[in-house]
Amino acid sequence: MAGDGTIGKACDVLDQVAAFARPVRFGELLEHSDFPKATLYRFLQSLTNQGMLSYDPDRQTYAPGLRLVRLAHAAWTQSSLAPIARPFLDALSRETGETVHLAQLDSGQVLYVDKRNATQPVEMFSQAGKVGPAYCTGVGKAMMAHLEPDQLAKALSQQSFYRFTDKTLASEQLLVADLVAIRERGYAVDDEEHEPGIICVACPVLTEGGRMLGAISITGSTERMSFAQLQAWVPRVRRVADQIGAEAQSWRFPETRPNGNSDRMQGT
Amino acid sequence: MAGDGTIGKACDVLDQVAAFARPVRFGELLEHSDFPKATLYRFLQSLTNQGMLSYDPDRQTYAPGLRLVRLAHAAWTQSSLAPIARPFLDALSRETGETVHLAQLDSGQVLYVDKRNATQPVEMFSQAGKVGPAYCTGVGKAMMAHLEPDQLAKALSQQSFYRFTDKTLASEQLLVADLVAIRERGYAVDDEEHEPGIICVACPVLTEGGRMLGAISITGSTERMSFAQLQAWVPRVRRVADQIGAEAQSWRFPETRPNGNSDRMQGT
DNA sequence: AAACTGAGTTCCACAATATGGAACCATATG
DNA sequence: CATATGGTTCCATATTGTGGAACTCAGTTT
CATH class of the missing domain: 1.10.10.10 (Winged helix-like DNA-binding domain superfamily/Winged helix DNA-binding domain)
Structure with missing residues (x-):
């Protein structure tokens, strides 16, 4: 940096x-x-x-x-996938009943931009804006698998490869091998690589041109479900990711004039 | 600027x-x-x-x-009143059943840092980070009423005094007069000054030393309630504002080491 | 009380950095 | 094909940022 x-x-x-x-x-x-x-x-x-x-x-x-905070509000609204993805995440969360994440890549780290928590009511910033490691999370690997070579090199150099669990892919070699596999099969998994007991499947959100925009994931715990059960959701996740990608591509912001007091807030 | x-x-x-x-x-x-x-x-x-x-x-x-977004997450956690105020807002919202706002002042504008929406489930950034005018909202006036003279002068110069409704205090003179009154009585009201049909009572959050930290408000609509009904909540709002102020004063952040990957997020 | 300590703040000659007019390039437009 | 438009690069100039050192103002110590 x-x-x-x-x-x-x-x-x-x-x-x-x-x-x-x-x-x-x-x-x-x-x-x-x-x-x-x-x-x-x-x-x-x-x-x-x-x-x-x-x-x-x-x-x-x-x-x-x-x-x-003020600027971030604008950032979240404009340059994150969250506004576009919202309805899709809602649907996915409802269908699966599991935790759903929407993440984007920011300086080699996973930035969570939205989340659906199956059980509890959401708490605002406590979720959006948080960061996590890229090399050992489903969304992180899904995104890295679809970076351009130079971007990937940069991202790899920004990983710490700290061994969170004994399943963590704690070296560049292991990670790259997984990334290749992920790219082929179209989705990433996190099999307790970040936290014991936490498993997850994730799909990249791509433009038609193949540009990587972000990733979404479904997370479960080994206590409640098997890996196979979780994996059964992959096609659904894939589809939602594709939908979001397509939306993002065609999405246009409504015309507004510069100094937008345009989006006001009811209340006082 | x-x-x-x-x-x-x-x-x-x-x-x-x-x-x-x-x-x-x-x-x-x-x-x-x-x-x-x-x-x-x-x-x-x-x-x-x-x-x-x-x-x-x-x-x-x-x-x-x-x-x-990443930085704002830190800002929201550390330098906003939101983390401290959360339980109080929850309580207030539950008791009153009305919309509750927590706001702070940012370059002469009202910045909403948290909100409880009586009815609907919350949507994250769509609330925190939004800005509004200070001269015609309850929280805005409550805060301005407790600024130091020089800060007030600056804030006043940043107001647009656009006439949103025919009740809007659309000049510095009118506003200042109201601010004096607010300071004396300890709370501010917004009687459809920003939006027709929207009324509100607000109290400043102050340190014991009298430094203004922010403000909280309860908002209602003229359709559902009279101004008198809303005003009945003032003592309760006052108390909550005081509690938040007291908390803020004594609040200490738990000791952490610099590079805090400290607050991690479950998930992947 | 005088001397000390260390955090925080100000100063100023120097050098690095931002500046912006103009030239250049690439892609739409007539 | 010519022309306009929007975007990018260059480079001599001077504005700006730089950082060592000196200073101020508590709060301690002798």
Whole structure:
């Protein structure tokens, strides 16, 4: 993750702050940063001014700012598959009764953009925006299997290959072999590679041209079901993934004029 | 919103892109931008590289990128009141059966960070991250009423004073007068100032020191209830707002080490 | 009380970086 | 085929970011 000039550096700082999963003090950031004191300081200032970070004067801590939430709303609406996929996910979740995920790839990691939890009512951000490893999850592997060679190389270099379970594919060789197989058969499986007891089947969402957009998956637990049972859903998942891909291709945003106060919220 | 150097400009570009509520082409952005062609181009490049924007090669359009979603997840968790307020909002929503909002102020606008919809099941981002006007909503006025003079001045300058309804307080004078009253009585009302038929009562969330953190509100419609009925909830809203304020003050994040893969997501 | 410590903030000469006019290229359009 | 339009690249220039060092302001220690 090396620099696009100032912008790249600023983004690094944002990530730094976000990486602490709690508000951080200047000093703490300084320790974990490559920037000299004054430089880091100025970045924090500017980012805080811009609302990309928030500063708590009482505690003297920095945290990711609310402006990000506002921007993310736009991102989620516009450049994620979620709005398109929603009805399909609903249907899939209803039919299967299992947990359904919609994920996209972001800097080599799986970013969950939507989810249906079979049982409990949804909780907002607690699901969208979360990240996970790509090399040991169904959606992650499904997506990587359909990357262009150069993108794949980059993605591979970003994997940690930490051995979560003894079934984890903990090396590039093992992973690549699986990716080839996945590409051939059209879907990926996660057989307790990330968490013991958790299994999953996933299909990539592709454009007609073969460009990879994301992936969807159905997750189950070994306690409640066999792998074979889960695999029986694959054709259904395939179909839904294809539908989403097709929709995404033809999808056009309704015409709007620039400064869109256009999408308003009822309430006050 | 003038510049903190390069960072400020980059943020402006992000906002520009987000302001179109749809993917935009280079040329469209150029029209609405102050930057010369080459400069804007380089910004878009860098931001796209960084994942702050996403670029659709098929359509040649830019949109806010997924990295924002990831960062926003952190922002929402860390610097919004939502995690703290959640149980209180749940309770309030259950008791009243009405729509409940939690909002914070972001560059002079109301940013909704959480919501309870009495009737329907929640939909994630479709609620959090949305923005609204501050001068004509309950939460907006409740928050502005408790700003420091200089912050208030800034916020006032950012209001559009568009006349949504004939009850809208469409001038600074009217608004300021109301803010004084709100500060005295401790809560704000929105009597169809934003949308016809929509009424609301709101209380600010304050620290013990009086620092304004956000606001909560209960919204109703004139069809189903009278203003008096709604106002009967004020003491309850007040109490909840105070509780959230107190919590926020004492809240400490659990100790974590920097690079937090700490909050993981079950699933794959 | 004076000296110390360390976090946070400001300064400023220097150098790296962003700038933007103009030229260029590729794809639609008349 | 010519022309316009939208998008991309170049490069000399100067604006901007850089970071070492000096400073300020608590909170401690001697």
